[in-house]
Amino acid sequence: MRVAVTGKGGSGKTTTSAIVARVFGRHGLAVVALDCDTNPNLGISLGVGSVETERLLAMRETLDDESDDGGGDHAPGWDDLLDRFGSDAPDGVRLAVVSRIENPEPGCL
């Protein structure tokens, strides 16, 4: 099952996502929580703490740097990515920060 949470900034998506993810975990589902925000802080709402949340972002940026360098002849598998860039949140939830700090689209230029 794949659930996406959307809405205006500040509406409560992250709080909603975090509680839903952990409840899924409590009911025995193998949950992967993806933080797709360019300012990721789902980890904090999940309960992994701000230090770990910052660490995850730093790792994600490392991956961005590696791929920008053209590193690797093969794309890492999802399990590899989770192992490298994921974190264990409470209730068995695995968290990954997947947003990429891309060049901003020139919407306002």
Added chain:
Amino acid sequence: MLGSVDFTGTTVLADLEAGIGTLTRLHQAGVDAVLIVVEATPKSIEVGTRALGLVIEKGFGRVVVVANRVRHEADLATVRAAFPGVEVVGIPDDPAIVEADREGVAPLDLSPDAPAVLALVGLAESLLPSPN
């Protein structure tokens, strides 16, 4: 990523970027259910309405509008009126959520019995796959 990675056996919960940009780029194969989080304000409802249009257009399946920070019945009525025919779940405005945010901890841990937390737990449980 939602559409390109094999998530068999895994339940994925994607907290999308604010706004609807990512939603415009998702396709049907990637999503089974969408939670559209709105507040009872014109701006928030406007974003939610555009999100709903995209969700319907792309045929994402189950949609739930989460009416957040509901202070009184009128807030919920406002959201229901803006999304006729769509399942709407109300989450009460709750200082416990604000407190958890201030402390940088999970609301579920800090205040598991807070009204908003209980309402979100109820929402989550309604999304669980039914045993067959």
